[in-house]
Amino acid sequence: MANASRFGSPRFGWDFFGSELKVHREAAGLTQQALGEKVFCSGSYIGQFATGVRKPQLEIAARIDVVLETGGLFERMCKELINRSPYASYFAEAAHLMGLATSIREHASTFIPGLLQTPDYARAVFLSSFPLEPEERIQMWITGRMEQGRILDSPTHPSVWVVLSESVLRYKVGGAAVMHEQLKCVASLVRKRRVGVQVLPFDAGAPAVDALLTLMTFADAPPVAYTEGPMVGNLLDGPAMVAQAVRLYDLARTAALPLGESLDLIESVAEEYVHECGT
Known part of the structure; x- marks a missing residue:
C-alpha cells in the first residue's frame, strides 16, 4: 500500500513516523512482534505503523518512547501530526x-x-x-x-x-x-x-x-x-x-x-x- 494518503498529507507525514519507528526499533534489536508485546499491541499492528498504513494512538506512541528510550520523540510526532490534521x-x-x-x-x-x-x-x-x-x-x-x-x-x-x-x-x-x-x-x-x-x-x-x-x-x-x-x-x-x-x-x-x-x-x-x- 502506498505510504501517502490521497489527501491530508502534512509537511512530514505518518510515513516518516513509520520510517523513524523502524530505525529505532531495529537499533534496539527488537522485532515487530517483540515491540508489539511490550507496548500491548500485535506485531502486525507495529508493521502497519511502520508502513504508514495505520496511525498509532497517542498512548501507544508514548509507550513506544518508553520502550525504545527515545525521549518522547514518537509522542511529540504523533501530537504534531494530529494537530496538523484538518479533521476531528x-x-x-x-x-x-x-x-x-x-x-x-x-x-x-x-x-x-x-x-x-x-x-x-x-x-x-x-x-x-x-x-x-x-x-x-x-x-x-x-x-x-x-x-x-x-x-x-x-x-x-x-x-x-x-x-x-x-x-x-x-x-x-x-x-x-x-x-x-x-x-x-x-x-x-x-x-x-x-x-x-x-x-x-x-x-x-x-x-x-x-x-x-x-x-x-x-x-x-x-x-x-x-x-x-x-x-x-x-x-x-x-x-x-x-x-x-x-x-x-x-x-x-x-x-x-x-x-x-x-x-x-x-x-x-x-x-x-x-x-x-x-x-
Missing part, C-alpha cells in the same frame, strides 16, 4: 485510510457523506454543531472536507457506493438553495458514474443501520469499518466486527431503491427545493 481527532485515522482505500461503501442516515458534500452544505453541517466557533476554524474544516472529496477526481479509484436514508434528502441543511445545489452535485456524480447512490425510502421499514457506517477495502491490507456518532468515531478492524458491519450494510443496500429509481428521487427532491427557493 476521532476521524483523522479514518480520513487517512479513505485516502488509501480501493473501495469505499457508506451508509448515511442524517447527512450527505463528507466525500460528496459541497462547501455550502459542509459549512451548514459544521455550524449546526459549532455555532460559536471562529470563522477561521470553520473554514479549516471546510477545506479539509473538500480535500477529502478530491479522491473522487480519479476516474477509477476508489470505487464508491453510498446508501442514503431518504431523511438525508429531506433534512433542509443550510436552506433550500443549499440543498438544491447539494443534491444536484450528488446526481451529477451518479450520472458521471463516479459513484453509485441508492436511497433507502421511508416506506422500507426499520433500517438495518441507523448511523454513519463506512466500509473500506485496500489493495494489500485487511478491510476496516468505521462508525460515527456525536463527537465519537470507532474504527473496527477485527474480522468478526467487520463481517457484521458488511452484513448490516448489505441488508440496507438490499432494502434501498435501485440505482435508477434512486437517481430519479434525488433529482425530484432537488427540483422541489428549486420551487421552494424560487430559483
Whole structure:
C-alpha cells in the first residue's frame, strides 16, 4: 500500500513516523512482534505503523518512547501530526485510510457523506454543531472536507457506493438553495458514474443501520469499518466486527431503491427545493 494518503498529507507525514519507528526499533534489536508485546499491541499492528498504513494512538506512541528510550520523540510526532490534521481527532485515522482505500461503501442516515458534500452544505453541517466557533476554524474544516472529496477526481479509484436514508434528502441543511445545489452535485456524480447512490425510502421499514457506517477495502491490507456518532468515531478492524458491519450494510443496500429509481428521487427532491427557493 502506498505510504501517502490521497489527501491530508502534512509537511512530514505518518510515513516518516513509520520510517523513524523502524530505525529505532531495529537499533534496539527488537522485532515487530517483540515491540508489539511490550507496548500491548500485535506485531502486525507495529508493521502497519511502520508502513504508514495505520496511525498509532497517542498512548501507544508514548509507550513506544518508553520502550525504545527515545525521549518522547514518537509522542511529540504523533501530537504534531494530529494537530496538523484538518479533521476531528476521532476521524483523522479514518480520513487517512479513505485516502488509501480501493473501495469505499457508506451508509448515511442524517447527512450527505463528507466525500460528496459541497462547501455550502459542509459549512451548514459544521455550524449546526459549532455555532460559536471562529470563522477561521470553520473554514479549516471546510477545506479539509473538500480535500477529502478530491479522491473522487480519479476516474477509477476508489470505487464508491453510498446508501442514503431518504431523511438525508429531506433534512433542509443550510436552506433550500443549499440543498438544491447539494443534491444536484450528488446526481451529477451518479450520472458521471463516479459513484453509485441508492436511497433507502421511508416506506422500507426499520433500517438495518441507523448511523454513519463506512466500509473500506485496500489493495494489500485487511478491510476496516468505521462508525460515527456525536463527537465519537470507532474504527473496527477485527474480522468478526467487520463481517457484521458488511452484513448490516448489505441488508440496507438490499432494502434501498435501485440505482435508477434512486437517481430519479434525488433529482425530484432537488427540483422541489428549486420551487421552494424560487430559483
